[in-house]
Amino acid sequence: MARQRSGAATREAIRAAAARLFRDHGFAGTSVRDIAARADIDPALVIRHFGSKELLFLETVRLTIDDEPLLDVPLDSLGRRFIEVLLDSGEDIRGVYLALLRGSGNPQIADRLSASHETAFVEPLRRRLPGADADVRARLAGALVGGLLYALWVVGDEHLIAVGRDELVSRYGALLQQLLTPVPTGTTGTPGATAPTSPRPTAAPRPRR
């Protein structure tokens, strides 16, 4: 019979349905009718409560990493940790990231993506970085991090996925770490090697622990 609900409950039902559908099928792949059906209400109510499909998207699809306590580790292991947190994040983050990315043809969604990238991928790192060029390094790190998610989630590189979480954390984390705490040439007591071009011995997959 689809009994009437209170206004607040309806609003919540719409929000929940929208969040889920947008996350799973993106902005274009979700219709107002789909949302209404899932919330078991009339399509007109969706517009009535949120004004438009676009506003509803912007209200429900937010990228947040609130595992920030997990990032409370020494700076020299922040790289690994950050990758770890991302890879262990649930389906939520993945879906939201994909929805924002694929919807970024829409200017408003593009703005939201831009802000989300800043908040989730750049800012948490920049806060920890010392040095005058901390901002640039954090932004390069944001690009690097985004690249991993792009390769795994958007491209869906099967061979990269098959590498497995632990090795990805180790290798890509080390790469990120390079950006957070660039290894200076002199600290580890290496002699001032003047011959830069050395024929590469193979392997050595872990430049830094």
Add this chain to the structure above:
Amino acid sequence: MARQRSGAATREAIRAAAARLFRDHGFAGTSVRDIAARADIDPALVIRHFGSKELLFLETVRLTIDDEPLLDVPLDSLGRRFIEVLLDSGEDIRGVYLALLRGSGNPQIADRLSASHETAFVEPLRRRLPGADADVRARLAGALVGGLLYALWVVGDEHLIAVGRDELVSRYGALLQQLLTPVPTGTTGTPGATAPTSPRPTAAPRPRR
């Protein structure tokens, strides 16, 4: 008036119009009518010649990078060079990359993106890499490269763009180089602070095969 043209000319006109519009406005943002209008023909002809909008997209939107400049560069400067080539690539690559990315909700377009990523970003690097784990390293490199384009073109990180081409090449190139020729501790000069002075503008001429 819209006088008649030959079949081949019409087909070409459609193809050209589609390539341009898809690249500028994406798959969802381009209608068959838009394409027909730009080609100055009837919308029905678009379908008649190419079967569907989707097939037309797949036929006209291809990501190709000219990897010739990468062939003769020494392995230890391939990282910088690769970033250079990407950043100097024209509006074409950017548009195609964005169209594929934003259209990747469509399974066929996702497949195309996957293949393009492999061909353009992974394969050219893997060819040059020695070692048993060359494949993995090339894929990690592909992720890294994709991340830069993502940050610059999708997110549109203004502060990162403002860094400028040369410094991006230098810093992000050094990062990529870490993956191509890993070094336990820095040997090839400071990784990122200033341009490490081995420009090697264009290498020795070499016959194409």
Add this chain to the structure above:
DNA sequence: GTCTATATGGAGATAGAC
């Protein structure tokens, strides 16, 4: 080969009775 006309379906959004 080309074009006119149209089929068919789905979208977002609205009007107005209850």
Add this chain to the structure above:
DNA sequence: GTCTATCTCCATATAGAC
């Protein structure tokens, strides 16, 4: 606040006359 009914617009795709 909610729902029924509908509006308007636009999409891809097709049928059939020239």
